[in-house]
Amino acid sequence: MPELRKDPVAGRWVILSPERAARPYDFASVALPRAAQACPFCPGSEAETPPEIFASRPDGSAPDTPGWTLRVVPNRFPALAREGELERSAEGLYDRMNGVGAHEVIIESPDHARGLARLAPAEVAAVLSACRRRMAELHADPRIRYVLIFKNHGAPAGASLEHPHAQLIATPIVPLQVQEELDGALRYFEIEERCVFCDIAAQELEPAGGRRLVLARDGYVALAPYASRFPYETWILPVAHASAFERGDAAQDAALAGVLSETLRRLERVLPRPAYNFVLHTAPCRSPELEHYHWHMEILPRLAEFAGFEWGSGFYINPTPPEEAAAALRCAEP
Amino acid sequence: MPELRKDPVAGRWVILSPERAARPYDFASVALPRAAQACPFCPGSEAETPPEIFASRPDGSAPDTPGWTLRVVPNRFPALAREGELERSAEGLYDRMNGVGAHEVIIESPDHARGLARLAPAEVAAVLSACRRRMAELHADPRIRYVLIFKNHGAPAGASLEHPHAQLIATPIVPLQVQEELDGALRYFEIEERCVFCDIAAQELEPAGGRRLVLARDGYVALAPYASRFPYETWILPVAHASAFERGDAAQDAALAGVLSETLRRLERVLPRPAYNFVLHTAPCRSPELEHYHWHMEILPRLAEFAGFEWGSGFYINPTPPEEAAAALRCAEP
Numbered sequence: 047m048p049e050l051r052k053d054p055v056a057g058r059w060v061i062l063s064p065e066r067a068a069r070p071y072d073f074a075s076v077a078l079p080r081a082a083q084a085c086p087f088c089p090g091s092e093a094e095t096p097p098e099i100f101a102s103r104p105d106g107s108a109p110d111t112p113g114w115t116l117r118v119v120p121n122r123f124p125a126l127a128r129e130g131e132l133e134r135s136a137e138g139l140y141d142r143m144n145g146v147g148a149h150e151v152i153i154e155s156p157d158h159a160r161g162l163a164r165l166a167p168a169e170v171a172a173v174l175s176a177c178r179r180r181m182a183e184l185h186a187d188p189r190i191r192y193v194l195i196f197k198n199h200g201a202p203a204g205a206s207l208e209h210p211h212a213q214l215i216a217t218p219i220v221p222l223q224v225q226e227e228l229d230g231a232l233r234y235f236e237i238e239e240r241c242v243f244c245d246i247a248a249q250e251l252e253p254a255g256g257r258r259l260v261l262a263r264d265g266y267v268a269l270a271p272y273a274s275r276f277p278y279e280t281w282i283l284p285v286a287h288a289s290a291f292e293r294g295d296a297a298q299d300a301a302l303a304g305v306l307s308e309t310l311r312r313l314e315r316v317l318p319r320p321a322y323n324f325v326l327h328t329a330p331c332r333s334p335e336l337e338h339y340h341w342h343m344e345i346l347p348r349l350a351e352f353a354g355f356e357w358g359s360g361f362y363i364n365p366t367p368p369e370e371a372a373a374a375l376r377c378a379e380p
Numbered sequence: 381m382p383e384l385r386k387d388p389v390a391g392r393w394v395i396l397s398p399e400r401a402a403r404p405y406d407f408a409s410v411a412l413p414r415a416a417q418a419c420p421f422c423p424g425s426e427a428e429t430p431p432e433i434f435a436s437r438p439d440g441s442a443p444d445t446p447g448w449t450l451r452v453v454p455n456r457f458p459a460l461a462r463e464g465e466l467e468r469s470a471e472g473l474y475d476r477m478n479g480v481g482a483h484e485v486i487i488e489s490p491d492h493a494r495g496l497a498r499l500a501p502a503e504v505a506a507v508l509s510a511c512r513r514r515m516a517e518l519h520a521d522p523r524i525r526y527v528l529i530f531k532n533h534g535a536p537a538g539a540s541l542e543h544p545h546a547q548l549i550a551t552p553i554v555p556l557q558v559q560e561e562l563d564g565a566l567r568y569f570e571i572e573e574r575c576v577f578c579d580i581a582a583q584e585l586e587p588a589g590g591r592r593l594v595l596a597r598d599g600y601v602a603l604a605p606y607a608s609r610f611p612y613e614t615w616i617l618p619v620a621h622a623s624a625f626e627r628g629d630a631a632q633d634a635a636l637a638g639v640l641s642e643t644l645r646r647l648e649r650v651l652p653r654p655a656y657n658f659v660l661h662t663a664p665c666r667s668p669e670l671e672h673y674h675w676h677m678e679i680l681p682r683l684a685e686f687a688g689f690e691w692g693s694g695f696y697i698n699p700t701p702p703e704e705a706a707a708a709l710r711c712a713e714p
Contacts, residue, residue, distance in 0.1 A: 053607040054568065055576050056560045060607040060696045067699035125689070125697050138583045139576070140606045196688030204687025215689050222694030226390045234388070242389050242473070249472045272474045273387035273394040325692025346691055353538025354530030355459070355549050357680055358659025360556030362394045363459050365401035 047127050048145025050218070058222055061145060063125045086122075087209035089156045095119040099150060100179065102172060116172050117153040118180060124149035125215055132189050132218050146189050148216040152176055158209045161199065163310035165210075170303035171296070173212065177326070178299070180214055181292040185331040190216045192224060192330050193292075200321025203348045220330050227327060228339055235338035243340030246271075247285050257369045260376060261308060264301035268309045270368035270375070276346050277366035278317060280309055280375070283342035291328040291341040306343065308380045313347065315378035322347045381461050382479025384552070392556055395479060397459045420456075421543035423490045429453040433484060434513065436506060450506050451487040452514060458483035459549055466523050466552050480523050482550040486510055492543045495533065497644035499544075504637035505630070507546065511660070512633070514548055515626040519665040524550045526558060526664050527626075534655030537682045554664045561661060562673055569672035577674030580605075581619050591703045594643060594710060598635035602643045604702035604709070610680050611700035612651060614643055614709070617676035625662040625675040640677065642714045647681065649712035656681045 048063040086094035089112035100118040107113025126147030134143045154173050181193045197212040198205040234242040250259050250269045260268040268282045328341040382397040420428035423446035434452040441447025460481030468477045488507050515527045531546040532539040568576040584593050584603045594602040602616045647654050662675040
C-alpha cells in the first residue's frame with residue numbers, strides 16, 4: 047500500500063508509491079516508444095484497463111466494450127489506493143499515514159491521434175462535465191480532502207501514454223500548492239476585502255492594461271500571469287467570482303470548453319508541438335462557497351528543464367516575459 | 381536587466397530573465413548536442429567565457445590562459461545581474477524588484493571527460509574550498525541575502541554543457557525552499573530545544589536504525605531521507621552541529637570531499653549514467669551561528685519526469701522507498 051511521509055524539516059508530504067515503479071517506460075533513462083496499436087486506451091482494448099467507473103455511451107453499448115465517446119477508469123498504477131483506513135503512525139521523529147485516495151484516468155475521446163486542442167467544443171465540454179461528476183462523487187468520501195484534475199500532454203510533460211487523457215488524484219490532505227494559494231488569497235482578502243483573483247482579472251481586463259490578456263469571452267478570461275513561472279504559462283478563470291469548479295453546470299462546461307480549446311490551439315500555433323501540463327485549482331472538498339478563493343486552470347508549457355537552482359531554491363527562472371507571450375498568443379491564428 | 385516578480389496569490393518570487401533566452405540549446409524541443417571540441421570550459425577556450433573571478437594556477441600562469449586546475453567565471457547568460465540597485469516598484473496590485481545578484485560557474489577541472497565522481501579527493505576538496513571562498517566574498521555585498529551552490533549533471537538534470545561544473549546564484553531575497561527549512565527547523569527547535577537535523581543524523585546512526593544510512597565517516601553522514609522526494613535522493617550532513625558551510629575550513633573540505641565523492645561513485649554503480657542535481661543549503665548571508673539550522677547537501681537524482689500532479693499539488697510521488705535505495709547504495713562497490 048502506498049504511504050504518505052512527512053519531511054520533518056520542511057513539513058512537506060511525499061507519496062511513496064512502490065506500485066508506480068512498475069511503469070518502467072516512465073523513467074527517462076529507459077524510455078521506450080509505445081506503438082499506437084498497443085494503446086490500452088483505444089477502443090477494443092477496454093480489457094487492458096481496470097473496469098470503467100463512468101463512460102459516455104450514446105449507443106447504449108455495454109460497459110468495458112467499444113462504443114464509448116469518453117471513458118473514466120482507475121489508473122492501473124495508482125499513486126494512492128482506493129481502499130483502506132487513514133491510519134497515522136510515527137517512526138521516531140518521523141510521521142506517516144496510509145496512502146489512501148484515488149487515481150483515475152479520463153480518456154477524452156476514442157481517437158488516439160486527436161489531442162484536446164483538436165476535439166470539437168462539445169467533446170471538450172463532455173470532458174469537463176465528466177471531471178465535475180467524478181469530483182462530486184469523490185467529495186462524498188470523508189477520507190478525501192482534495193481532488194486534483196490535471197493533464198500531462200507530451201513526453202517532456204511526463205505523459206507515459208500518447209492517447210489523449212486527463213487524470214485525477216484524490217488526496218487525504220489538501221496539497222501544499224493549493225493550501226499556499228488559499229492562505230495567500232485569505233491574507234489578501236483580510237486586507238482588501240476583495241478576492242485577489244477577481245482583482246487580477248479586473249486589472250488585466252482594463253482598457254489601459256491588457257498587455258497580459260490572451261483572450262476574454264463568454265465570461266472567461268485567459269491571461270499570462272504577471273509572475274509566470276514558465277514561458278507561455280496561461281491561466282483561465284471565470285470573470286465572475288466562484289470558488290468551486292465542480293458546482294458549475296453545463297453552461298460553464300460549454301463556455302470554458304470554448305476558451306480552453308482556443309487557448310490550446312493558439313499555444314500550438316506559437317510553439318511547435320508543445321508539451322504542457324494543466325491543473326485545475328478549486329476549493330477543497332466540502333468547502334462552503336469561499337469569498338477569498340476563485341477556481342482557475344493553470345496551463346504550464348514545458349519548454350525548459352527544471353534544474354538544480356530551481357529545486358534547491360524554489361525560485362523559477364523564466365526567460366520569456368508574460369507580456370511577450372500574451373502578445374504572441376493574441377496574434378496567433380486560433 | 382532581469383527582474384524579480386512576486387505572484388500576488390502564492391507570494392512566490394519568479395526571476396524573469398530574458399537574457400537566458402539566448403541559450404537555445406537549453407530548450408528540450410530544440411536540444412542540439414555540442415561537440416566536445418567547441419567546449420567553452422576547456423583549456424584554450426578561456427576567451428569564450430567572461431574574465432575569470434578566481435582560478436587555481438599552481439604554475440603561476442596568467443589569468444584567462446591555460447594552466448589552471450579550477451576556474452570560476454561569471455555565467456555568460458546570467459539569471460541575475462551583478463550591477464544595479466535593489467529598487468522595488470509596483471504595477472497595480474503586482475510587486476517587482478530589480479534582478480540584482482550574481483551567477484557564477486565553477487569549472488571543476490580542466491578535464492572535459494572526468495565528472496566530479498572521478499576527480500581525486502584533493503580536486504573535490506579544491507572545488508569545495510572555491511565555493512566557500514566565493515560565498516564569503518559575496519556575503520560582503522549588502523544587496524545579497526543568499527548564495528546557493530548547485531550542480532546540474534547530465535541533460536535530464538538541466539545541464540546545457542557537458543564539461544563538469546558547479547554553479548552559484550546569489551539572490552537579493554532568501555529562497556523559499558531555504559526559508560521553509562529555516563521556519564520548519566525553528567518550529568522544531570522551539571518545541572524540542574534540539575536541532576532537527578542533529579536528531580535526524582542521530583536517529584539514522586542508531587544501531588537499531590541504519591535502514592536509511594548510506595555511509596558515515598570522518599564526522600559526516602550520507603543518508604536517504606525518510607520523506608525522499610526522488611528515487612535515490614541522498615543528503616550529506618556534518619554530524620556535529622554547524623549552520624554555515626562557508627565558516628568551515630580545509631579539514632571540512634577534505635572530509636566532505638571524501639564522503640561526497642564516495643556517495644557519487646556509489647550512485648553511479650547503482651544507476652546507469654545517473655543525471656542528478658545537488659544543492660547546498662546553508663544559513664543566509666551574515667547570519668550568526670544558528671542553534672536550529674544545520675547546513676547540508678541534497679543530491680537529487682533525476683530519474684522521473686515531474687508532471688502535472690506534482691506541479692499542481694506540490695506533492696512528490698516517489699516509487700522507490702528510501703530504505704531500498706540506501707540498501708542498494710550501501711551494497712555498491714564504491
